[in-house]
């Protein structure tokens with residue numbers, strides 16, 4: 089499957105108003121526009137006439153108009169040239185949907201299935217988006233191991249004293265990989281414990297995830313147990329993190345954040361959501377900063393000195409090449 093045939097989340101729905109927007113995805117520029125009827129169009133951001141960016145144009149009715157000579161595009165890819173009406177050109181288009189507050193696209197001729205995730209009984213804390221100056225593989229590497237949590241993160245994960253004792257298991261399937269981690273929650277200042285709905289320093293912290301490859305995303309299940317009673321804490325997080333290549337050297341991450349019903353819906357909207365978002369976003373910014381400082385972002389795995397948490401990296405690479413890139417000859421394994 090070619091990259092643009094997978095469903096990719098691109099921007100939050102409320103970002104697209106009357107004005108068309110250009111987004112970069114898999115090395116291509118794509119224009120998104122909302123028609124008067126509310127339909128979302130997505131086309132390559134290039135006028136088939138003489139190459140003008142369609143995103144510099146405007147929407148009229150159900151069409152986007154190229155600002156150069158006024159050619160008009162429907163979201164299905166039909167083009168009308170006012171100056172040469174008999175021409176009837178056609179361009180490739182994308183299928184679009186709005187789901188979970190985000191616009192998703194895939195090539196119109198693709199049969200890829202939508203990456204549905206089950207978040208029943210969870211409350212949504214919205215989406216967090218970051219653009220990272222690092223290739224897709226390196227970004228996925230970072231979110232596929234917890235060894236970096238003591239040194240990279242502030243509150244999330246395990247301490248450097250306990251990291252060697254964290255139990256990690258990996259299970260591979262044809263089209264996905266699962267990783268389970270169990271260890272001791274690192275120190276959390278008392279105020280953070282309170283804000284995090286009584287998760288305690290020293291709790292058992294479970295960080296389990298499954299990664300899928302069409303498109304590439306990981307579903308994290310994070311929860312805590314009191315080490316004495318073995319009872320779960322109230323807070324449980326479900327984080328769905330999409331890894332979206334913008335180009336060969338840049339990756340966008342979009343994280344859909346869900347939390348267990350720690351409080352009622354209204355209080356969650358007013359208090360829980362901003363708290364959960366603040367802490368998760370803080371940790372994502374640290375991931376971005378560390379990734380952008382890797383000096384050699386071309387190095388293959390066989391030239392790295394890998395540790396006990398890194399076996400998953402090769403499993404991910406194999407599936408990225410086979411399922412996502414459809415290119416088993418790629419050497420970066």
Ligand code: FES
Pocket residue numbers: 135136137138139140154155156157158159
């Ligand atoms: S370049 Fe778009 S109409 Fe001419």
Ligand SMILES: [Fe+2]
Pocket residue numbers: 230231236237240241371375
């Ligand atoms: Fe991290």
